Amino acid sequence: MSRAVLSLGSNLGDRLEHLRLAARGLSEVLLASSSVYETAPWGVTDQPDFLNAVLLVESAADDEWDWLRRAQRLEQEAERRRERRWGPRTLDVDVVTVDEVYSREPELLLPHPGTPERATVLIPWLEIEPEATLPGHGAVSELLAALPEAETAGVRLRPDLALR
Numbered sequence: 001m002s003r004a005v006l007s008l009g010s011n012l013g014d015r016l017e018h019l020r021l022a023a024r025g026l027s028e029v030l031l032a033s034s035s036v037y038e039t040a041p042w043g044v045t046d047q048p049d050f051l052n053a054v055l056l057v058e059s060a061a062d063d064e065w066d067w068l069r070r071a072q073r074l075e076q077e078a079e080r081r082r083e084r085r086w087g088p089r090t091l092d093v094d095v096v097t098v099d100e101v102y103s104r105e106p107e108l109l110l111p112h113p114g115t116p117e118r119a120t121v122l123i124p125w126l127e128i129e130p131e132a133t134l135p136g137h138g139a140v141s142e143l144l145a146a147l148p149e150a151e152t153a154g155v156r157l158r159p160d161l162a163l164r
């Protein structure tokens, strides 16, 4: 059995539909899905706001590479084009963690290295798993508490939007 945390992001086209496409594609392995958040862009800041959400998924059959393949298949279904790093995209699906797996393979870094600094991942993750820990980094709630106010202020709940 393997359990993974996946983060979803979209800032091009029908953003909510892209996140829903991912949730639908994972429906048979989906344990929990967060609310949808509207978030100010980090990294490249001159681009439209994102919608972000986090999913908790579990399956007997999948290992960490299977989760990466599933993530990439969903990005292809949303016709994601690879353009500039951290630039606009129809759908980004990152594998945040898979159980306690630690990987330094460039094609699959686990836990995903950006996670401790990303309020756009930590806030929705905590919503669905309040006791979550990030392997090698400790409690997700403490990582979030350590972030500057400016990072968390850019993440706004959108109760009018739902993944399913």
Ligand SMILES: Nc1ncnc2c1ncn2[C@@H]1O[C@H](COP(=O)(O)OP(=O)(O)OP(=O)(O)O)[C@@H](O)[C@H]1O
Binding pocket: 068, 071, 084, 085, 086, 087, 092, 093, 094, 095, 096, 106, 107, 108, 109, 110, 111, 112, 114
């Ligand atoms: N944990 C992971 N989840 C998803 N992709 C990963 C992971 N670790 C490494 N990768 C690799 O990252 C590449 C995709 O990068 P992508 O273009 O999505 O990066 P990005 O979303 O712009 O930046 P970031 O990875 O910092 O969010 C893929 O080739 C994939 O193999």
Ligand SMILES: Nc1nc2c(c(=O)[nH]1)N=C(CO)CN2
Binding pocket: 008, 009, 010, 039, 040, 041, 042, 043, 044, 050, 052, 085, 086, 087, 092, 120
């Ligand atoms: N708010 C926000 N900003 C981003 C995001 C994202 O998902 N949310 N993804 C990026 C590329 O991975 C770059 N910047």
